[in-house]
Amino acid sequence: MRIMKSNLRLGFIGSGKMAEAIISGLLRKKLIKPKKIIACGPQELRAKDLQKRFRVKAMIDNLSAVESEIVILSVKPQSMARVCRQIKGKIAVESLVISIAAGIPLEFLKAELEHDRIVRAMPNTPGSIGKGITGWTCTPEVSAEQKSQVANLLESLGVQIFMDDEKKLDMVTAVSGTGPAYVFLFMEAFINAAVEIGLSRDEAKQLVLETIIGSAEYIKEFPQKHLAHLRDEVTSPAGTTAAALYELEKAGFRTAIADAINAAYQRSIKLGGK
Numbered sequence: 001m002r003i004m005k006s007n008l009r010l011g012f013i014g015s016g017k018m019a020e021a022i023i024s025g026l027l028r029k030k031l032i033k034p035k036k037i038i039a040c041g042p043q044e045l046r047a048k049d050l051q052k053r054f055r056v057k058a059m060i061d062n063l064s065a066v067e068s069e070i071v072i073l074s075v076k077p078q079s080m081a082r083v084c085r086q087i088k089g090k091i092a093v094e095s096l097v098i099s100i101a102a103g104i105p106l107e108f109l110k111a112e113l114e115h116d117r118i119v120r121a122m123p124n125t126p127g128s129i130g131k132g133i134t135g136w137t138c139t140p141e142v143s144a145e146q147k148s149q150v151a152n153l154l155e156s157l158g159v160q161i162f163m164d165d166e167k168k169l170d171m172v173t174a175v176s177g178t179g180p181a182y183v184f185l186f187m188e189a190f191i192n193a194a195v196e197i198g199l200s201r202d203e204a205k206q207l208v209l210e211t212i213i214g215s216a217e218y219i220k221e222f223p224q225k226h227l228a229h230l231r232d233e234v235t236s237p238a239g240t241t242a243a244a245l246y247e248l249e250k251a252g253f254r255t256a257i258a259d260a261i262n263a264a265y266q267r268s269i270k271l272g273g274k
């Protein structure tokens, strides 16, 4: 069901980077008319900027958003309790609340908002160009129609994947929510190393970027092939790849990644106060 056709209003509380990513995705895909979107945040300048660039309504009073049929909570996790106190009991029973805050559990939102129909979603930044992935789950009170609206809305950011168990949302946060940062760090190190052995920065950046995009697309093309098999295919005995892989294994590459993801997972659990 197209959000636009159903004539729903969409209210954002918190109009930062992620709110902007969702707004631009929805408008790019023409899923909703700009005048149906209300973006609320504390900065007057930001409100004016959003209004000018997207033609949406932008307000500094959060209560302007709560009359919408879909209310998106897009503030930082640290601001969530304050926002909940402010809008508690003010959302219509049939309206849907979508929280994209890392770590904040459905149970907390249900209690703090005195509201039952809640979605917890974890998008990522590539969503701002429609190339993201969002994992999400919801309370049992969310209707089938609302679930399809959520899927539709989240597809404006890229791929969406429904999780049947809320515990997995902290895992999604650690993997794809935080994931772009791991890739950016890896690319930065990769480019710096390429410069160190003599390539120009521009050459290095292009070589690294295309290698990463090409490798990811190659994996997508052959989903049945195990990654270890693909790696074996490019590793000849006593060759350059074997020499490089030996160094990566010796430096604890896999363990560093496992530890990093586990640290993000534990932090997400802690943010939720569990």
Ligand SMILES: NC(=O)c1ccc[n+]([C@@H]2O[C@H](COP(=O)([O-])OP(=O)(O)OC[C@H]3O[C@@H](n4cnc5c(N)ncnc54)[C@H](OP(=O)(O)O)[C@@H]3O)[C@@H](O)[C@H]2O)c1
Pocket: 013, 014, 015, 016, 017, 018, 019, 040, 041, 042, 043, 062, 074, 075, 076, 077, 079, 082, 083, 100, 101, 102, 122, 123, 124, 125, 177
């Ligand atoms: N960025 C990511 O990669 C990512 C990925 C997945 C999920 N998320 C989640 O998305 C949420 C938003 O993240 P973001 O990156 O968009 O952060 P952000 O750019 O800092 O946006 C948060 C916005 O909320 C505003 N705000 C602060 N207190 C408020 C209040 N009481 N009422 C209304 N608005 C308030 C902030 O205004 P001021 O700047 O004036 O304080 C800011 O514009 C977070 O919960 C995060 O966990 C982020």
